[in-house]
Amino acid sequence: ETGVTQTPRHLVMGMTNKKSLKCEQHLGHNAMYWYKQSAKKPLELMFVYSLEERVENNSVPSRFSPECPNSSHLFLHLHTLQPEDSALYLCASSHEADGNEKLFFGSGTQLSVL
Amino acid sequence: QKEVEQNSGPLSVPEGAIASLNCTYSDRVSQSFFWYRQYSGKSPELIMSIYSNGDKEDGRFTAQLNKASQYVSLLIRDSQPSDSATYLCAVNKNAGNMLTFGGGTRLMVKP
Numbered sequence: 001e002t003g004v005t006q007t008p009r010h011l012v013m014g015m016t017n018k019k020s021l022k023c024e025q026h027l028g029h030n031a032m033y034w035y036k037q038s039a040k041k042p043l044e045l046m047f048v049y050s051l052e053e054r055v056e057n058n059s060v061p062s063r064f065s066p067e068c069p070n071s072s073h074l075f076l077h078l079h080t081l082q083p084e085d086s087a088l089y090l091c092a093s094s095h096e097a098d099g100n101e102k103l104f105f106g107s108g109t110q111l112s113v114l
Numbered sequence: 115q116k117e118v119e120q121n122s123g124p125l126s127v128p129e130g131a132i133a134s135l136n137c138t139y140s141d142r143v144s145q146s147f148f149w150y151r152q153y154s155g156k157s158p159e160l161i162m163s164i165y166s167n168g169d170k171e172d173g174r175f176t177a178q179l180n181k182a183s184q185y186v187s188l189l190i191r192d193s194q195p196s197d198s199a200t201y202l203c204a205v206n207k208n209a210g211n212m213l214t215f216g217g218g219t220r221l222m223v224k225p
Contacts, residue, residue, distance in 0.1 A: 042118070043158070043202065043215035056212065090157055099206035099213055100146045100165075105157035 003027040006091050006106035013081065014114050021076040021109045023091030029104070031097035032074040034066060037088040037108070049074060050097035081113045117141065118205050118216035126222045133190040135219050137203030140184070146206035147179055147186045152218065153199045162188060193223040 004025045034046040048056035049068040065077040090108045094101035119138045127133045150158035164170045164177040176189040203216040
């Protein structure tokens with residue numbers, strides 16, 4: 001158990017669907033992140049939240065919409081996705097969002113867009 | 115040029131040997147460097163961090179940093195089959211929030 005819980009573990013959705021990924025951290029951290037991991041590509045940072053405020057948005061298409069209602073919860077709302085968005089979506093947390101902190105990753109959501 | 119570059123492998127070493135994993139980065143102002151291990155089907159986990167030039171040892175793992183050459187490496191002594199995984203190099207460029215990952219090197223330790 002890593003202290004960062006993601007649901008669902010697997011998700012299959014059509015291009016017209018709307019779905020949400022959920023992440024919860026039980027570590028008392030102040031920063032939370034969404035990463036995308038595609039086959040044969042490096043981990044890509046999507047969003048960073050520090051104390052519930054978005055501090056980084058790494059040129060992500062608007063069909064991905066993050067939400068951080070409090071420091072323990074992070075959502076990624078998905079709508080009108082494309083097949084190339086199929087990937088493993090990883091949530092992570094750290095004590096602070098200064099880039100020098102250890103990241104704790106969740107188990108990820110394997111997303112398939114049909 | 116990729117920001118953080120790693121040989122994808124696979125790097126195959128016999129059990130008990132030293133595995134040497136290498137990473138180069140392009141941004142000279144990078145300050146913090148990390149090695150994460152990712153088993154197949156699992157999420158990455160941090161195994162080493164290094165911030166200053168030289169070597170840092172932790173058990174069987176040694177991280178080496180050479181900022182002049184923009185090079186960071188990970189040595190695994192007495193490699194075990196359980197070390198078989200993908201090793202991700204990550205670099206924090208400038209004390210910001212951006213941690214840039216390399217594509218990872220797949221290590222296979224053969225019994």
